[in-house]
């Protein structure tokens with residue numbers, strides 16, 4: 181490529197664009213600063229790439245919703261189809277960054293890099309982490325080795341795959357971790373070095389098309405705890421006409437008998453139930469204490485409950501067959 185790479189930054193808000201009353205901490209408000217101001221503090225970013233910015237939303241990511249995901253997927257696909265766009269960087273709040281990343285991982289159909297980044301400290305804090313994270317996100321987006329790896333999250337000198345990454349700490353700048361597999365790569369002095377590639381299907385191999393959709397199937401999450409009486413929550417989802425439930429179960433996707441009976445009732449009424457786990461590490465496997473085929477459930481594997489929810493929503497845009505949903509959970 182003789183010209184500099186062209187990276188489009190899609191800004192959505194978050195703490196990276198947040199502003200605090202005090203530069204040393206305390207209360208702050210997300211999404212106060214526009215994309216041009218974010219870029220203005222890191223002029224060196226323009227040595228890496230030609231940058232254009234678009235403000236796609238201005239929210240704390242706790243307010244991220246499906247309408248915005250669908251809008252983002254459409255805009256990403258439009259931009260990446262252009263010959264003069266080489267990759268995208270999305271600035272995003274950290275609370276739901278892993279969910280947006282996984283949603284785009286399955287709905288953006290391009291092998292050009294898409295990198296999400298954010299920050300744990302507001303833009304005007306001392307030692308704000310946002311500017312370096314944004315710089316390194318662009319460095320990752322222009323790195324030739326990033327092509328074909330699906331959607332990535334870059335923070336704290338580290339590159340994570342969308343499927344594996346999770347926000348693990350409430351406040352620390354090293355909050356993003358991939359507890360099962362570790363990062364895809366690291367960044368040092370603008371150089372990105374990858375150690376591994378995502379194996380499961382994504383982006384160009386994904387069967388999910390959302391460009392024509394204005395909403396997604398309704399899937400709720402029910403969280404297990406000792407002595408759970410989550411029957412009420414399951415019944416509420418059934419009564420509200422939800423399409424599916426992800427159960428964030430104990431250990432290997434277990435539930436007590438009360439909740440198990442309610443979940444079986446849900447599948448008998450045509451709802452889809454995914455068995456995920458509230459545990460941080462390891463897969464929910466089919467051969468455990470629950471007989472999935474007898475109960476009509478599908479095991480989430482290594483997806484955490486919030487990502488299993490997204491995969492079920494997308495699966496239900498393509499099929500209502502349990503065996504097909506099972507195949508999808510083994511492939512994506």
Ligand SMILES: NC(=O)C[C@H](N)C(=O)O
Pocket residue numbers: 193194195196210239240241242272273274275276298299300301
């Ligand atoms: N660190 C952050 O970005 C948290 C913020 N609540 C957000 O997700 O927008």
